[in-house]
Amino acid sequence: MNTTRRDFLKAAAALGLTSTQLLKAAETFAAEKLQTPDKLKSGHKIMPLPSGLKIKSLETFTHGHVSIVRITADDGSEGFGQISTYDADISATVFHRKIAPHALGTDPADIDSLVDTCIEANYKYPWSYVCRALSGLDTAIWDLLAKKQNKSVCELFGATPKPIVAYGSSMRRDITPKDEADRLLRLRDSHGYRAFKIRVGKVNGHDQDQWPGRTEELVPTVRKALGDDTVILVDGNSCYTPPKAIEVGRLLEANNIGHFEEPCPYWELEWTAQVSAALNVPVAGGEQDNDLAQWRRMIKIPAVDIVQPDILYLGGLARSLRVAAMAHDAGMPCVPHSANLAMVTLFTLHMLAIIPNAGPHIEFAIEPWPWQFGIFSPELKVKNGLVNFPSGPGWGVTVNQSWLRKATRQISK
Numbered sequence: 001m002n003t004t005r006r007d008f009l010k011a012a013a014a015l016g017l018t019s020t021q022l023l024k025a026a027e028t029f030a031a032e033k034l035q036t037p038d039k040l041k042s043g044h045k046i047m048p049l050p051s052g053l054k055i056k057s058l059e060t061f062t063h064g065h066v067s068i069v070r071i072t073a074d075d076g077s078e079g080f081g082q083i084s085t086y087d088a089d090i091s092a093t094v095f096h097r098k099i100a101p102h103a104l105g106t107d108p109a110d111i112d113s114l115v116d117t118c119i120e121a122n123y124k125y126p127w128s129y130v131c132r133a134l135s136g137l138d139t140a141i142w143d144l145l146a147k148k149q150n151k152s153v154c155e156l157f158g159a160t161p162k163p164i165v166a167y168g169s170s171m172r173r174d175i176t177p178k179d180e181a182d183r184l185l186r187l188r189d190s191h192g193y194r195a196f197k198i199r200v201g202k203v204n205g206h207d208q209d210q211w212p213g214r215t216e217e218l219v220p221t222v223r224k225a226l227g228d229d230t231v232i233l234v235d236g237n238s239c240y241t242p243p244k245a246i247e248v249g250r251l252l253e254a255n256n257i258g259h260f261e262e263p264c265p266y267w268e269l270e271w272t273a274q275v276s277a278a279l280n281v282p283v284a285g286g287e288q289d290n291d292l293a294q295w296r297r298m299i300k301i302p303a304v305d306i307v308q309p310d311i312l313y314l315g316g317l318a319r320s321l322r323v324a325a326m327a328h329d330a331g332m333p334c335v336p337h338s339a340n341l342a343m344v345t346l347f348t349l350h351m352l353a354i355i356p357n358a359g360p361h362i363e364f365a366i367e368p369w370p371w372q373f374g375i376f377s378p379e380l381k382v383k384n385g386l387v388n389f390p391s392g393p394g395w396g397v398t399v400n401q402s403w404l405r406k407a408t409r410q411i412s413k
């Protein structure tokens with residue numbers, strides 16, 4: 001049987017199955033057909049290439065929400081990556097103070113050991129900003145290693161760049177149900193989206209809605225507007241206690257929603273587990289989680305049905321592949337979080353191409369925030385519902401000099 005899970009999901013998607021049907025079918029497929037490739041097994045160190053290089057300098061270019069990293073090796077070869085967005089100036093400071101000293105002079109090909117060293121060396125300052133900064137190192141290293149081989153990052157793992165189905169991800173709760181339905185309909189018609197995500201409840205809402213009745217009106221309004229052929233996903237952003245989440249989940253089931261994301265405060269794994277056990281709609285989560293031990297618990301319980309690691313919150317691709325592998329071992333699909341059009345969505349394209357348990361689509365932000373654009377070329381765009389996959393060496397893009405020139409540069413060497 002040469003069919004991969006990915007081929008299977010695509011074939012199933014082409015048949016017009018809803019995402020719930022897709023996931024159930026994929027579970028069966030995974031259980032019956034799939035063997036985990038050794039290189040992605042949990043705990044396995046990924047060591048693609050002995051490079052013989054040493055990291056000579058690490059630069060950050062910080063502007064607004066974004067900080068780009070340039071790594072230079074002792075032979076002059078370079079790679080570009082990105083620190084996680086928002087408060088990028090803080091993360092860039094952490095990068096030079098708490099990450100770069102552990103990386104300079106080491107072999108970039110030993111990336112798995114290097115990211116572990118950076119985490120362990122910062123054991124007094126765990127997770128958030130350390131991981132955000134570390135992601136800049138990791139993603140710049142992958143670009144460098146792949147460019148040295150004249151390959152795309154995903155090709156280092158034997159995968160091939162090819163367009164990936166997008167789901168249009170709304171970030172708005174300040175929008176009325178009718179206006180949300182109208183704009184999603186316009187986007188479906190102009191860009192061919194076959195899937196969208198909408199926002200219910202209120203962020204960390206303690207069971208409150210953005211305004212009374214919005215969720216109960218939004219879900220059926222969007223379903224009615226988009227019809228039965230469009231996959232609709234829903235994000236609760238840590239809003240609910242389990243009883244309320246289950247109540248909202250019944251509304252989602254009645255409207256054939258594809259997944260219910262972060263229904264409960266994300267740190268309350270047992271709450272989320274109660275909700276996923278009670279509902280038929282798959283529960284998704286994990287975008288905020290950056291501790292691999294917490295991921296192991298989340299998957300073991302299991303708290304969720306679908307894992308959503310964010311490559312740049314987690315500390316980079318190497319650590320995100322470990323999460324995907326843990327999920328794969330447990331038979332769970334992985335649909336990473338990529339909620340803006342700076343470099344995280346690009347990195348996620350490569351990850352989805354690499355992992356055998358990739359879900360059927362990639363998160364593609366639909367908000368027109370100006371700061372996301374002009375960073376690299378070619379830009380990511382959705383056409384006929386698919387995201388273009390830049391196919392050149394490394395991440396496949398060129399970071400724009402015009403963007404770098406307006407940024408604040410810092411260097412460690």
Ligand SMILES: [Mg+2]
Pocket residue numbers: 235237261262287
């Ligand atoms: Mg989310």
